Amino acid sequence: MSEMARQFSDREIAEDILTGHKYLANYYYAPAILESQNPELRSVLQQVHSDTQSQARQVFDYLNAKGWYPVKPADNVDLTELKxxxxxxxxxxxxxxxxxxxxxxxxxxxxxxxxxxxxxxxxxxxxxxxxxxxxxxxxxxxxxxxxxxxxxxxxxxxxxxxxxxxxxxxxxxxxxxxxxxxxxxxxxxxxxxxxxxxxxxxxxxxxxxxxxxxxxxxxxxxxxxxxxxxxxxxxxxxxxxxxxxxxxxxxxxxxxxxxxxxxxxxxxxxxxxxxxxxxxxxxxxxxxxxxxxxxxxxxxxxxxxxxxxxxxxxxxxx
Amino acid sequence: MPLSQTEAWYLGECLKGETLMCKKLANYRDQIQDPGLRQIVDDLLSTCRRHVDLLASHVR
Incomplete structure (x- = not known):
């Protein structure tokens, strides 16, 4: 293991994994599903897409629990506008x-x-x-x-x-x-x-x-x-x-x-x-x-x- | 049903993306300090390998 690789902290690793999964889900599987004609392939892609989202959620929860991925609640102005x-x-x-x-x-x-x-x-x-x-x-x-x-x-x-x-x-x-x-x-x-x-x-x-x-x-x-x-x-x-x-x-x-x-x-x-x-x-x-x-x-x-x-x-x- | 050109392209890209993810996870696994995170990465790695097999099975 190189010196450079050792520099990553747990937080950085988790963040990178989350980023990678989001990228896979959004830019690989989502369009692939939409573009697939073959029903079997489409089904597989949908399953993999779903798995990838679940995996991302695992990492999301880990980061959130550590306080590294805070979720800010919407304020009243945002909510009023939303309503x-x-x-x-x-x-x-x-x-x-x-x-x-x-x-x-x-x-x-x-x-x-x-x-x-x-x-x-x-x-x-x-x-x-x-x-x-x-x-x-x-x-x-x-x-x-x-x-x-x-x-x-x-x-x-x-x-x-x-x-x-x-x-x-x-x-x-x-x-x-x-x-x-x-x-x-x-x-x-x-x-x-x-x-x-x-x-x-x-x-x-x-x-x-x-x-x-x-x-x-x-x-x-x-x-x-x-x-x-x-x-x-x-x-x-x-x-x-x-x-x-x-x-x-x-x-x-x-x-x-x-x-x-x-x-x-x-x-x-x-x-x-x-x-x-x-x-x-x-x-x-x-x-x-x-x-x-x-x-x-x-x-x-x-x-x-x-x-x-x-x-x-x-x-x-x- | 034969794969279309678009499907073949996406399938190839997904395979490459999933493979890269597997390599990263395997690499990260040895660096992680927190056992909890290591367990998560083990799970992800397992799923990732399964995905590669699944996707590759559609390449005939």
Whole structure:
């Protein structure tokens, strides 16, 4: 035995063994199992993988008992955040699960004016009834992973909109970011940090919206809001994903036309956004409503932060 | 069923990885001071040898 080899302590040896087993399990056996077609080989690999994990646990326990591998408990902040994530995940999954055969979405359309509507799976521009008929939409496909692809949102999209950051491809948007808050002015996007840049509706998305001049519907319509006190996201929709807009009144569909309704992305999130849409009862907003850059001069009751690059929108401070 | 190219590659890598682990464990065993750790390493070594045999049996 060489002098060099003698230098390892018991702790170092145990740590190295643990590292080696973790490496074997994660980088050898796990992918090998996933890539194996041969059922016998797959079974053997699974057994060896399981053994390796058990072995690692033995060494883990040894190190932990010696105080060489301490396990730090999660603090309250971590746990609170985790609970929020769990709740959002539960709501989202529930909405997806129940939304596939859920309630009906009221048909809505822009009465007049120019705009860009969302029909079917693509944005369309045009004059007049550029609205949507949710019944006919195929935009949301819960079982298929959400909005079909970011690319489809980009195709024919309104100025500034990119599919990658809005509702998110692969259904990740509402999972990673929801709007929470009481009245919409005070509301804030509270998507998980992980959601930023990952197709969620995180803070970065909001920043981009304002920069592009587009804004989500809940900040538009002269303060009429977007469903009163919405606490859910549709009876069968994305419950809890959208909270806010409270006390801002109900949806006023006629405004869409009068104001030349701009972009209307009528997403059909689940099936249950109809009940409160227009009644302000707070049962959800449906979704997809998306208003972008206004072409006219109407006042949009946006907070200043959202109009910093859009002087033509005026100010909400008088 | 014959092995695919991917399976053969992974099998070879796993064999090499497991063999290296066996060598390390055998080497460490003689250096360990704590009897408790030595017992654990003995167990691991035994399992490791079994894994090599098991994996090698799929190479025909």
């Amino acid at each position: 929020n994530v769990a709740e959002r995940s539960r709501s989202t999954v529930s909405a997806i699960t129940h939304g596939t055969t859920g309630g009906q979405i009221p048909a809505m359309s822009m009465q007049q004016g120019q705009g860009i509507g969302y029909q079917g799976q693509t944005w369309q521009t045009g004059t007049g009834a550029a609205g949507m008929n949710p019944q006919a939409q195929a935009g949301w496909q819960p079982m298929g992973g959400g909005w079909q692809t970011g690319a489809q949102w980009q195709a024919g999209n309104p100025p500034g909109w990119t599919g990658a950051t809005g509702w998110g491809g692969a259904g990740a948007g509402w999972q990673t970011g929801g709007f929470q808050g009481a009245p919409w002015q005070a509301g804030r996007w509270t998507g998980t940090e992980a959601g930023e840049g990952q197709g969620g509706m995180g803070p970065s998305s909001v920043a981009q919206w304002s920069r592009w001049g587009g804004q989500p519907s809940w900040t538009g319509f002269g303060g009429t809001g977007y469903a009163g006190g919405g606490t859910g996201f549709g009876a069968g929709g994305f419950q809890g994903a959208f909270q806010g807009a409270g006390a801002r009144g109900a949806w006023q569909q006629p405004d869409i036309g009068q104001r030349g309704g701009q972009y209307w992305a009528g997403g059909q999130f689940g099936g249950g956004f109809g009940t409160a849409f227009g009644t302000g009862s707070g049962q959800g907003v449906g979704t997809g409503a998306w208003y972008g850059r206004p072409s006219g001069s109407y006042q949009v009751n946006l907070p200043d932060w959202a109009r910093q690059d859009r002087p033509e929108l005026g100010s909400d401070r008088g």
